[in-house]
Amino acid sequence: MPSFDVRVSSQHNRVVITVAGELDFDTCPRITQATDAVSIRDRTLCLDMAGVSFMDASGLALLQSLHRHSEAQGGALELSGLQAQPRRVLELAGPGT
Template identity: 85%
Template sequence: MPSFDVHVSNHHNRVMITVAGELDFDTCPRITQLTDTVSIRNRTLCLDLAGVSFMDASGLSLLHSLHRYTEAEGGTLELSGLQDQPRRILELTATDA
């Protein structure tokens, strides 16, 4: 099984989640568990995906869910550090905007 790591840092108006490994069916629940424990009301949730080289449909679904969740809480979702394969998934599904 490939290595997977997720780390959260909580700042005044921003929650930064750094992910390393594959964003897939097996790993997405770990991110959901983490985001369920931090308040994002009126804050920015930033996902640093520089360490993510692969994302499947589960990862895409997670990003959609996080986007809806942050908007409902009055916040915003930002993605940073997208590698080629995850970026291509977002482009192909027209969700890269």
């Protein structure tokens, strides 16, 4: 199994989750655990995906869930560092994803 790592840093108005490895069915629960452990009320949740070279449908579903959860908490979801394959998955999913 490829290596996977999730790191969390929290600032006043922002929570940054840095992910490295593949974002798939096996690894998505680790991101959910990390986001559940921090308050995102009225804060931006930034998912740094510079270290993510592959994302499947489970990763897409996770991003959609994080987006809805962030908005429900009065915050926003921000993605950064998207590599080619995850970016393509998001493009194929279309607007509103």
